[in-house]
Amino acid sequence: MTGKGGTGKTTVAAALALALAAGGRKVLLVEVEGRQGIAQVFDLPPLPYEERKIAVAPGGGDVHALAIDPEEAMLEYLEMFYGLKRMGKALTKMGVVDFATTIAPGLRDVLVTGKTSEAVRRRDRTGKRVYDTVVMDAPPTGRVTRFLNVTQEVAGLARVGPVRTHADMVRGVVASPETAVHFVTLLEEMPVQETLDGVAELRAAKLPVGGIFVNMVRAVDPTLAGPFDLAELAMGVKAAGLGDDGNAAVIAEALAGEVVEQQRRAELERTERDALETAGVPRYELPLLADGADLAGLYELAEAIRTQGAA
Amino acid sequence: MTSPELDLDGIIDDSGTRIVVCCGSGGVGKTTTAAALGLRAAERGRNVVVLTVDPARRLAQSMGLTSLDNTPRKVAGADGELFAMMLDMKRTFDEIIEAHADPERARQILTNPFYQSLSSSFSGTQEYMAMEKLGQLRRSGEWDLIIVDTPPSRSALDFLDAPERLGRFLDGKLIRLLMAPAKAGGRSAFKILNAGFGLVAGVLTKVLGAQVLKDIQTFVSALDAVFGGFRQRAEQTYKLLQAPGTAFIVVATPERDAMREASYFVERLAEERMPLAGLVINRVHRSPAPDLSAARSTAAAEDLESRGEHELTAAVLRLHAGRMQLAAREHREQEQFASAHPTVPVTRVPAMSQDVHDLDGLREIGELLAKR
Ligand SMILES: Nc1ncnc2c1ncn2[C@@H]1O[C@H](COP(=O)(O)OP(=O)(O)OP(=O)(O)O)[C@@H](O)[C@H]1O
Numbered sequence: 206m207t208g209k210g211g212t213g214k215t216t217v218a219a220a221l222a223l224a225l226a227a228g229g230r231k232v233l234l235v236e237v238e239g240r241q242g243i244a245q246v247f248d249l250p251p252l253p254y255e256e257r258k259i260a261v262a263p264g265g266g267d268v269h270a271l272a273i274d275p276e277e278a279m280l281e282y283l284e285m286f287y288g289l290k291r292m293g294k295a296l297t298k299m300g301v302v303d304f305a306t307t308i309a310p311g312l313r314d315v316l317v318t319g320k321t322s323e324a325v326r327r328r329d330r331t332g333k334r335v336y337d338t339v340v341m342d343a344p345p346t347g348r349v350t351r352f353l354n355v356t357q358e359v360a361g362l363a364r365v366g367p368v369r370t371h372a373d374m375v376r377g378v379v380a381s382p383e384t385a386v387h388f389v390t391l392l393e394e395m396p397v398q399e400t401l402d403g404v405a406e407l408r409a410a411k412l413p414v415g416g417i418f419v420n421m422v423r424a425v426d427p428t429l430a431g432p433f434d435l436a437e438l439a440m441g442v443k444a445a446g447l448g449d450d451g452n453a454a455v456i457a458e459a460l461a462g463e464v465v466e467q468q469r470r471a472e473l474e475r476t477e478r479d480a481l482e483t484a485g486v487p488r489y490e491l492p493l494l495a496d497g498a499d500l501a502g503l504y505e506l507a508e509a510i511r512t513q514g515a516a
Numbered sequence: 517m518t519s520p521e522l523d524l525d526g527i528i529d530d531s532g533t534r535i536v537v538c539c540g541s542g543g544v545g546k547t548t549t550a551a552a553l554g555l556r557a558a559e560r561g562r563n564v565v566v567l568t569v570d571p572a573r574r575l576a577q578s579m580g581l582t583s584l585d586n587t588p589r590k591v592a593g594a595d596g597e598l599f600a601m602m603l604d605m606k607r608t609f610d611e612i613i614e615a616h617a618d619p620e621r622a623r624q625i626l627t628n629p630f631y632q633s634l635s636s637s638f639s640g641t642q643e644y645m646a647m648e649k650l651g652q653l654r655r656s657g658e659w660d661l662i663i664v665d666t667p668p669s670r671s672a673l674d675f676l677d678a679p680e681r682l683g684r685f686l687d688g689k690l691i692r693l694l695m696a697p698a699k700a701g702g703r704s705a706f707k708i709l710n711a712g713f714g715l716v717a718g719v720l721t722k723v724l725g726a727q728v729l730k731d732i733q734t735f736v737s738a739l740d741a742v743f744g745g746f747r748q749r750a751e752q753t754y755k756l757l758q759a760p761g762t763a764f765i766v767v768a769t770p771e772r773d774a775m776r777e778a779s780y781f782v783e784r785l786a787e788e789r790m791p792l793a794g795l796v797i798n799r800v801h802r803s804p805a806p807d808l809s810a811a812r813s814t815a816a817a818e819d820l821e822s823r824g825e826h827e828l829t830a831a832v833l834r835l836h837a838g839r840m841q842l843a844a845r846e847h848r849e850q851e852q853f854a855s856a857h858p859t860v861p862v863t864r865v866p867a868m869s870q871d872v873h874d875l876d877g878l879r880e881i882g883e884l885l886a887k888r
Pocket residue numbers: 208209210211212213214215216217242345420421422491492493494495497498499670
C-alpha cells in the first residue's frame with residue numbers, strides 16, 4: 206500500500222488487512238518506516254520486531270502485525286546466512302549497521318523487503334503457507350518504485366554474492382503475479398498526479414500495479430446535485446421556522462452559497478476521478494469517517510473494502 | 517482567547533525583511549503561501565526570489581517553472597520583479613562538491629555510486645540543500661527579499677533537524693574509522709592496527725565483497741576534503757536564519773495534527789532564537805450563514821423530513837449542519853493553539869473551492885493573507 210504522504214496509507218493498509226482476514230483467514234500487516242503507525246492506528250503500545258496477533262477480523266480471522274526494523278533485520282540476516290549473531294551486535298554498537306543502511310539505502314530496502322518476502326513464503330509443517338496474505342504499509346509514492354525494485358537498487362552495490370542472491374529472491378516475490386501494489390489517494394490534484402506518476406513508474410519497472418483506493422470520499426446528497434430553485438429553498442426555510450417573510454430569502458441565499466461551493470468541489474472531484482480512470486486499474490472508494498479513523502472506523506473501512514470486492 | 521493579527525504586508529513591505537521562511541507539516545499550503553507572498557511582495561515593489569520545493573505541477577507551470585534547472589527565472593505575468601526557482605537537491609549537492617574539492621577529487625566523488633545514492637536519497641538531503649540554496653541566493657545579493665518554501669515532510673521540525681543529522685552522519689565516528697587507513701598512508705585496509713576497523717572490514721567484505729568496501733573508502737576519504745566546508749556552510753546558514761532580517765511563517769491547517777506540529781515548531785523556533793513572524797491558518801472553513809447553528813439546522817431538517825416536505829431545503833440544512841460542525845471543530849483547534857501561544861500573531865485563509873494554480877489564484881491568496 207503506497208500513496209502520497211498523509212493520504213491514509215497506514216489506515217487503509219490496516220483496513221485492507223482486516224478485510225482480507227475476514228472469515229477465518231490469517232493476515233500479516235507489516236510496516237517498514239519505523240514510525241509505529243500500526244500501533245497508533247490500532248491504539249496499541251509500540252510493536253516490537255516480532256510478529257504478534259493484534260486484531261480479530263469480522264467473522265473470525267486474525268491480523269498479525271510486524272514492525273520491521275532494518276537494524277534487527279540486518280542482525281537476523283547476518284545470523285541466518287553467516288552465523289554472525291554476536292558480531293552483529295558489536296557492529297550495531299559501533300554504528301556500522303546504521304552507516305551501511307544510510308550510505309546504501311538499497312541495502313536497507315533489501316533487508317526490509319527480504320524480511321517481508323520471507324514471511325510471504327513461509328510454510329508450516331504441513332507445507333501450507335503460514336499467512337494467507339501479507340499487507341505492507343509501504344513508503345510513499347515518491348520512493349516506492351525504488352524501494353520495491355530491489356535488484357536494480359543493489360546493482361551498484363553487489364553484482365554478485367550473497368546480497369545479490371537475496372535481492373533476486375525478493376524480486377521473485379515482489380514481481381510475482383501474487384503481489385499487487387495498491388495506491389491510496391484523495392480526490393485532489395497533487396495526490397492524484399502522484400498516483401498516476403507512480404503507476405507509470407511501477408509499470409516501467411515491470412512491477413505489478415493493483416488498484417487505487419480513493420480515501421476520505423465525502424458523501425454527496427443527490428438532491429443537491431443539479432440546479433436548484435432559490436425560491437423553493439426560501440419557502441422551505443420559512444416552513445422550517447428558520448425565517449420569516451423578511452429574512453427567509455436572505456438565509457436561503459447564504460445557504461445556497463454553500464451548495465454552490467459543494468457543487469464546485471464535486472465538479473473538481475469528478476475531474477480528478479476522470480484523471481484516475483486513465484490509469485486503467487480498479488478503483489475503490491472509502492468514505493470520510495466523521496469521527497476520524499478510530500478502531501470502529503477501521504472496521505467500517507474494512508467493510509467498504511469487502512463490499513467493493515477489493516478483498 | 518484571541519490571537520493578535522498577523523500583519524503580513526507590514527513584514528513584506530519592511531525593507532529590513534530579507535528572508536521569509538514558510539514552514540509547516542506536509543500538505544498544509546507552504547508552497548502556495550510562499551508563492552502568494554512572493555507575488556504580493558513583488559507587486560508591492562520588492563525585488564523577490566521564491567525558492568520552491570516540489571510545487572504542484574500546474575502551479576509551477578503558472579510561474580513558468582517547467583524544468584528543474586536550479587536557477588531563478590523571471591515570472592512573466594507578475595507586475596513587478598518576481599523570480600522563482602525549483603530546488604534540484606542533487607544538483608545543489610554536486611555544486612557544493614565542485615566548489616570545495618579540486619577537480620580530480622570532485623570527479624571521484626561525483627561518480628562514486630555511494631555518493632549518488634547519498635545525494636539523492638539520504639533523508640535530510642533535501643532540507644540541507646534548501647538551506648544551502650538559501651545561503652547561495654543570499655550571498656549573491658541579487659534579490660532584496662528571498663522567500664523560501666520548505667520540503668514536504670511529515671514534521672515541520674525536519675527542516676531544522678535534518679541538516680544537523682546529515683552533518684552528524686558525515687562527521688560520525690565510523691566515517692572517521694573508515695578513513696583511518698587512507699590517512700595512515702595507504703596501507704592495506706586489512707592490516708591496519710585497529711581492531712574495530714578490522715572487525716568492520718571483515719564483516720563488510722564478507723557481506724558486500726571487497727570491491728564495495730574499497731568504493732566506500734574512496735568515497736569517504738574524498739568526502740573528507742569537503743567536510744570542513746559542509747559544516748561551516750551549515751553553520752553560516754543557521755546564523756542567517758537567526759538574523760533579525762529573517763521572518764519565519766508557520767503554516768498549518770486547522771486540524772489536530774497540523775496544529776500540533778505548528779505548536780512544536782513555534783516552541784522550537786523560540787529555543788533556537790529564530791524570529792517567528794506568526795502563524796498562517798490555511799484552508800479554514802467558514803459558512804456564509806454563521807448564525808444558523810448546527811443543532812438548529814439539524815432539528816429543522818428533521819422536522820421537514822418527518823413532515824415529508826421541502827426535500828431540497830432539508831438536504832441543504834443537513835449540508836449546512838455538517839459545515840457548521842466542521843467550522844466548530846476547526847475553531848476549537850485554533851483556540852487551543854491560541855491559549856498555548858497567546859502572543860503568536862495569526863492570519864487565516866479560507867478553504868477555496870478550487871486548487872490554487874495560477875497567478876490570479878495566488879494574488880487572491882495574497883490578499884486574503886494580508887486581509888485586504
Ligand atoms: N477515511 C478516513 N476518514 C477520516 N480520517 C481518515 C481516513 N483515513 C485516514 N484518516 C486520518 O487521516 C490521517 C492520516 O492517515 P494515515 O496516518 O493513515 O496516513 P498515511 O498516508 O499513513 O500518513 P504518513 O504519510 O504520515 O504515513 C490520520 O489522522 C487518519 O486517522
